[in-house]
Amino acid sequence: MTQNRRFVLRRRPQGEPVPEDFELVTESLPDLADGQFLIRNHYASLDPAMRGWMDDADSYMPPIPLGASVRASTIGVVEASKAEGFAPGQWVMGLNAIEDYSIGTVGGFTQPIDPSLVPSVTNYLSLFGAVGMTAYFGLFDVCEPQPGDTVLVSGAAGAVGSIVGQLAKIHGCKTIGIAGGAEKCRRLTERYGFDVAIDYRGKDEAALTAEIAAAAPGGVDVIFENVGGIILDAGLANLAMNARVGLCGLISEYNSEEPVGARNLWRLIVKRASIRGLLVADYVARFGEGAAKMGEWAAQGRIHIDEHIDEGIENAYSAFMRLF
Numbered sequence: 497m498t499q500n501r502r503f504v505l506r507r508r509p510q511g512e513p514v515p516e517d518f519e520l521v522t523e524s525l526p527d528l529a530d531g532q533f534l535i536r537n538h539y540a541s542l543d544p545a546m547r548g549w550m551d552d553a554d555s556y557m558p559p560i561p562l563g564a565s566v567r568a569s570t571i572g573v574v575e576a577s578k579a580e581g582f583a584p585g586q587w588v589m590g591l592n593a594i595e596d597y598s599i600g601t602v603g604g605f606t607q608p609i610d611p612s613l614v615p616s617v618t619n620y621l622s623l624f625g626a627v628g629m630t631a632y633f634g635l636f637d638v639c640e641p642q643p644g645d646t647v648l649v650s651g652a653a654g655a656v657g658s659i660v661g662q663l664a665k666i667h668g669c670k671t672i673g674i675a676g677g678a679e680k681c682r683r684l685t686e687r688y689g690f691d692v693a694i695d696y697r698g699k700d701e702a703a704l705t706a707e708i709a710a711a712a713p714g715g716v717d718v719i720f721e722n723v724g725g726i727i728l729d730a731g732l733a734n735l736a737m738n739a740r741v742g743l744c745g746l747i748s749e750y751n752s753e754e755p756v757g758a759r760n761l762w763r764l765i766v767k768r769a770s771i772r773g774l775l776v777a778d779y780v781a782r783f784g785e786g787a788a789k790m791g792e793w794a795a796q797g798r799i800h801i802d803e804h805i806d807e808g809i810e811n812a813y814s815a816f817m818r819l820f
């Protein structure tokens with residue numbers, strides 16, 4: 497029987513995950529039932545949302561059960577099939593897990609993909625996957641930027657934030673990115689075209705607030721928020737009238753044992769601003785629309801795609817922790 501290595505959640509992390517929260521196990525795969533197909537996973541996307549799925553808490557998806565493989569978006573090849581529409585040798589993308597093999601079912605999240613349409617099949621986990629679609633629909637549908645607006649992006653050197661900044665520039669906006677360290681900030685301006693890069697390291701809320709104010713003396717019209725904490729509070733202190741805040745993530749708080757929360761929400765009242773959460777799952781039916789526009793801009797050289805790949809399922813923990 498086929499042996500399957502699985503990156504398993506053994507216990508719920510308390511604060512920052514530690515190696516003992518996980519285990520790499522090897523098990524035999526069961527035989528396929530009618531309507532099922534076997535996927536040999538080649539790549540898994542490591543995303544901050546996975547940290548929330550590890551907690552036993554109410555969310556938009558059920559918690560990962562203890563003893564189950566850690567849930568993740570994956571791309572792979574169908575190895576065997578008893579399902580109509582999924583043939584051996586076919587590339588597929590879906591929400592599966594960090595494991596060598598996953599069993600898919602007709603009607604589930606897994607869908608066929610065509611590697612010939614993209615420079616690298618991994619692009620289906622970045623620009624043309626949930627990452628790129630989060631940036632596209634989160635910016636244009638949720639934040640509704642107008643040409644000439646000032647857009648502030650936190651976590652701007654990350655997977656989603658780097659694309660958001662480039663899309664905002666394509667749309668005719670001024671872009672301010674917040675990232676950690678001189679190297680990342682340099683990449684914001686030189687690689688992704690941000691107008692201003694702000695390094696948050698070693699700065700308190702007052703210092704960040706002042707730097708944002710200097711970069712946007714008229715205030716910021718759009719905040720695309722990926723970080724939370726004092727970075728969000730500093731952004732809220734610089735809202736323009738009728739500003740829009742798209743809440744994509746709060747990575748600075750995911751490992752906190754107690755909720756942190758925003759303290760500057762009263763600024764929404766002062767500036768008649770709005771804040772709205774966004775989840776890419778709401779836009780699955782429109783992925784084709786977003787991918788078509790992103791593909792057009794990428795072909796024109798207007799979007800730069802950067803991917804980091806760590807090899808080997810045995811490195812899943814260390815790779816995941818790089819996010820934090």
